[in-house]
Amino acid sequence: MEKTTKILFPYDQTLVKELPLLNSNDVENILNTAQKLFNDQSNWLPAFERIEILEKAASIMSERSEELIHLAISEGGKPYKDSKAEILRAIKGVKLAAEHIAQIKGEQIPMGLTEASLNRIAFTSKEPIGVVVAVSAFNHPLNLAVHQIATAVAAGCPVIFKPSSNTPLSGLALADILKEAGLPEGWLQVVLCDNETAELLVTDSRVHFFSFIGSAKVGWSLKSKLPPGTRCALEHGGAAPVIVESDADFNEMIPDLVKGGFYHAGQVCVSVQKIYVNEEICDRFIEQFSQATNKLIVGNPFDETTDVGSLITPKEVNRIEEWVNEAIENGAKLITGGKRISETCFEPTILLNPSEDSKVSTNEIFGPVVCIYPFTNREEAINKANALDVHFQAAVFTKNIDIALSTAKKLNATAVMINDNTAFRVDWMPFGGRDASGLGMGGISYTINDMTREKLTVFKSKSI
Incomplete structure (x- = not known):
């Protein structure tokens, strides 16, 4: 047969x-x-x-x-x-x-x-x-x-x-x-x-x-x-880390990161997944980022107003649900989302400070989930961003040219975007991951x- x-x-x-x-x-x-x-x-x-x-x-x-x-x-x-x-x-x-x-x-x-x-x-x-x-x-x-x-x-x-x-x-x-x-x-x-x-x-x-x-x-x-x-x-794939410094331009950054995190329901190998935010601006960042995320329209991808469609299979929705629940059980704070909408769609989700050993911190999520980690020391944030064995594209948001270039140099990535999200790509540029x-x-x-x-x-x- x-x-x-x-x-x-x-x-x-x-x-x-x-x-x-x-x-x-x-x-x-x-x-x-x-x-x-x-x-x-x-x-x-x-x-x-x-x-x-x-x-x-x-x-x-x-x-x-x-x-x-x-x-x-x-x-x-x-x-x-x-x-x-x-x-x-x-x-x-x-x-x-x-x-x-x-x-x-x-x-x-x-x-x-x-x-x-x-x-x-x-x-x-x-x-x-x-x-x-x-x-x-x-x-x-x-x-x-x-x-x-x-x-x-x-x-x-x-x-x-x-x-x-x-x-x-x-x-x-x-x-x-x-x-x-x-x-x-x-x-x-x-x-x-x-x-x-x-x-x-x-x-x-x-x-x-x-x-x-x-x-x-x-x-x-x-x-x-x-x-x-x-x-x-x-x-x-990768985990696409982003470093956000205290002088970042919110008007440019927020829509950029929302797009980078939830484009194609996060099913992108360089989708924004881990955002390390300077503690000085973290509350403001969470407020504005979650407000913009909550405005996203989840629905039928044939509808021209839809921002976020379905995951590729119901099995993936089940996996995302399990990972998010595990992160919350292990101490992550749910900022927004966190639930399945249907058999095939999951809410755009923001988690604050999931534990370092949660699946959302250690694996590529490949779903509509973004994790935020506050930091006081940029070097420590960079070390955490580099900690996994996957290194693809990364980003830093700052208006300080020295911080931008220093961070770009220290991030273990094949490409670092400055004041742009990790999912940026044009097809004539080199594109690929290093290490795993x-x-x-x-x-x-x-x-x-x-x-x-x-x-x-x-x-x-x-x-x-």
Whole structure:
């Protein structure tokens, strides 16, 4: 009997679509298709064709943006205004990938610097790395697909893309659009499969590059099983700490942190989770932050006024409820929220001073919960912000340039935002975690470079 996966609208759990899952017997054909394309250089797509395909795809996406927005909402549950922002970012990402193809280039390596290197000219060139397998997450179903698929197309690599089983429709739509834009058969294969079959794909020796976006547990486990020579990039999560100093601008900061904490119900790998607030302003901060949080509209993500939608599954609501209750039982003060609204929605929640060993303090929450910790000594706050083994993006709010730069230097993070929330991202910047939070840096141009490899050519001639 054929296995299937059901895609449900996260808000009310109604069926959107049921799709068949591949099984382990299909893996061989999928990998063979990709390997054959790559091994025969006559199949390789020249740069101008890759540019044309991606530019056409971006154009089609723009024409169908409303359709793509509704598709992303139906499977991912992100509110309309945020899903619209994601689709616009995805279109820009495809354009960025097309533009970067012109920057895939090598350089001349000097010769003649020693007697032994006379009569030679040397240069490097960039080639596609080979077959790419990409495993993606649910929270940005179209934009993440762009970051893993459009980059592979730009680099000239055949790509096998496994979307989240909760949100495969956006990736399938992107595949259809790329095919319509002229991407030849086999260069992109979207696979829906269980974890066991996905592992067979990822760990095959024919795979040259593995791109992963998801949980640290799964990412590091798969990395440990990669065959020799397979390169990889892993993007996991973090706890996104924020340091708020006494001179911070409340008018700018409060709406910024509310957005950063509760955007997509906190289901973002750099969502604001831990805010360390100078004790001098903590009462004022709590008052204004909670007032702004209480104004957020939680509801149906198709409603254009909704600020916070549902979590991806009811199981996640149960988990968030357990973690919040545990924190309160262990001494945290509930400032606002703290309760489930329905089977699929949870109130935007603020906790004050949860214990250091509560799950909300030691783990990535990945839900609509923000924790506030008052501090008197900034160095101690920074040490606490750095204490976990996950380090991704962080932030500091202050108008003092010395404090800003000093704090940015001391925070263990790949990116520190000054007077901006931790969830800030544009798709041409480097983006990724360090330590347990990941390996390598994402961002359209950075990923394309990862998916290429360098070749040195040395030409010897007495005429040189």
